[in-house]
Amino acid sequence: MRHIHLGLIGFGNIGTGVVKLLRDNADILEKRLGTKLVLKKIVDIDIESPRLTAVEPQLLSTDADAILNDPEIDIVIELVGGYQPALKFISDALNNRKHVVTANKALLATYGNDLFQLAAKKQRNICFEASVGGTIPIIKTIREGLVANRIRSVLGIMNGTSNYILTKMTTDREDFETVLKEAQELGFAEADPTFDVEGVDAAHKLALVLTLAYGRRVPLDDLYREGISGISQQDVEFAGELGYHIKLLAIARQHDELIEARIHPTMVPFHHLLANVNGNYNAFHIIGDASDSVFLYGQGAGMMPTASAVISDVIDISRDILKGVSWRVPARSFQEETIEDINLMPVENIMTHYYFRFSALDRPGVLSRIAGILAEENISIATVIQKGRKKGQAVPIVMTTHKSTEQNVRRALEQIDRLDIVQGQTVLIRIEDDRLP
Amino acid sequence: MRHIHLGLIGFGNIGTGVVKLLRDNADILEKRLGTKLVLKKIVDIDIESPRLTAVEPQLLSTDADAILNDPEIDIVIELVGGYQPALKFISDALNNRKHVVTANKALLATYGNDLFQLAAKKQRNICFEASVGGTIPIIKTIREGLVANRIRSVLGIMNGTSNYILTKMTTDREDFETVLKEAQELGFAEADPTFDVEGVDAAHKLALVLTLAYGRRVPLDDLYREGISGISQQDVEFAGELGYHIKLLAIARQHDELIEARIHPTMVPFHHLLANVNGNYNAFHIIGDASDSVFLYGQGAGMMPTASAVISDVIDISRDILKGVSWRVPARSFQEETIEDINLMPVENIMTHYYFRFSALDRPGVLSRIAGILAEENISIATVIQKGRKKGQAVPIVMTTHKSTEQNVRRALEQIDRLDIVQGQTVLIRIEDDRLP
Known part of the structure; x- marks a missing residue:
């Protein structure tokens, strides 16, 4: 059987995990897929620094075209992050009729409409399991597992950094500023933590969840958003007294034609599963009209957990390639021609x-x-x-x-x-x- | 685009849910799939009794061959349960090159090896998401979402009835016998509760989980099994004093070449997510070598939650049919030729x-x-x-x-x-x- 050829753009933390996982689990991947995955080229602006996983020098290049223009490469894995040149890489890959796997929620939440339309036109898959909920198969669950349902609501802890901070504020009775500084020292928070603590990252993810759950285009800026930087230790303590933990929740809920969507700190009763999601973990509580409650939990970030999601997309696409098909499941969960603008409920x-x-x-x-x-x-x-x-x-x-x-x-x-x-x-x-x- | 034609054998509780869901959510199913699902025939030994969902009389038949021999029917949904005639129905469907969706864990755990081999030979899909964990997409998660992982362990609450009984014993401080009688009166437990309370049903499900996680044939009788009928109120109370809840856990764990597999009442620390799964709910805690902990939770049974899983399989197969392919994902998660006998660790x-x-x-x-x-x-x-x-x-x-x-x-x-x-x-x-x- 033919092999599947992969090109990886972005050899950072997650990229290193992908290379490691492809190597460490090559045997079971082949037993499951029925053929070999061959990583043909790795592109990064820095190919000198040592990585956790050493690769042969001839695999490395600084030129993305070495992947994008290689007719043998079937799947491009984009792990560069950010808007440009990631947008160009993905567009070029689709235009060259390559399938794409990406973890880039910021890009998809912002330019997704163009990219999904391009992918549909080219009939190439664009998969993004790793972009929401890290290792948790939330995309697959909404798009396939719960396909028969009208999604009544999705409540999620979609940002690990802010959940880590809120957890520490609760258990260690420390202020936001103190815990943030600790998190930065431990590498759990970025030097500029805005994206995480102000709910921007969670908004990107909620936009993608909304698209999949309701088949709608979502203007990112219209999502109501509050971060956790205003949460004081006093409020954490009063919450506890009242029987709640404070979590940064992303909330989607259907009301007939209107959809409610908001990201903000939320008090959740102790007994609720979401209240018991601590540290870096992410979780999703989905209610479908037939399924009733479904709850998913796992690592929302991290090298190997995220690589696990990336490779799950690679295998999904490889199965299509081996059968000679593509665009078997529409990227946005609904057929492209049915996608409409979302009708958000005013906050x-x-x-x-x-x-x-x-x-x-x-x-x-x-x-x-x-x-x-x-x-x-x-x-x-x-x-x-x-x-x-x-x-x-x-x-x-x-x-x-x-x-x-x-x-x-x-x-x-x-x-x-x-x-x-x-x-x-x-x-x-x-x-x-x-x-x- | 061509329509997908379905035949349903077994118009009981779950079958009624499937008919209702196909009808109630026809609009979104079509928007997601891109074509209509047409339920062409429903077969049951009793077609006289009224159901929650009324159907036109010409849809009904008592003769399974009306489905099995209809060349227009693409997918046979088997919801008869038990060993015979379900085994014959599924075999005939596959032999007639129809795809099969079933919720029949007892059948698959017992005769699965023959059925999976037959399906592979005929290159027809046999899907069984509803057979384990009800509405929870556990099959899809092990087979696809976590495909890149060596599964280190799966711990699951796989039987809702026994979890309901253990929960009531804990919250209401009542004896097993008292709670069982209540559960029977409420319809949560069968008149003969052996399958549920003695861990037989959980063993069927664990056998399927083991097959998917490790790609092995599992002799059902070799799984170590204890039920909950010997659990006394006194032990529930001592467990609480020690910081544990008692749950009927099904446990699979890999140790190099040996696999540990057992079903028995287990004390689980209060803080663990599995300890907080109450009532009829099911849950699975999976550890993959890359993914780390993943936890899934939802209704393990019930008309609509189970129908949700059945229809997710129907859509999966329909997507293959529309693309003209089949056997895209191997039924047992691993390529058939790699499936070996399981090497169980002696208890x-x-x-x-x-x-x-x-x-x-x-x-x-x-x-x-x-x-x-x-x-x-x-x-x-x-x-x-x-x-x-x-x-x-x-x-x-x-x-x-x-x-x-x-x-x-x-x-x-x-x-x-x-x-x-x-x-x-x-x-x-x-x-x-x-x-x-």
């Missing part, structure tokens, strides 16, 4: 539970004035915690609510924050709790 | 942690004699609980051990159970606890 219209922390002066009538404004906006209070008594000083008043509308909440907080008895801005954290009405 | 050689509950007379020297025998057999004690003091009467002495060998444990218990100070048979429950040495 003002979402309904959920809320946690508020007010900094109020400890004077008679404070609670009554805050509660009065909330009542006027139809916001029903579920619990109240008021602690500490420092005459004339601000004390925290914590409230959780029954299901309320975001726009009412915003209107109420605007009024409350203008009260002379309230200091600073009220902290708002949304709660996912299906036990509350 | 006497397994090493794990143990929980013992001795019924000992409360006399001086009892603990010393028990501990002495354990020491002679190289069994190192981790914890001891001794409670209650009734002079001259039996009291429970509970011990957990560090990692010990099953044969040493059996030898020690045989000696201990012969002591005049020990009454009845010592209770042995194995523990999975990676925190213990």
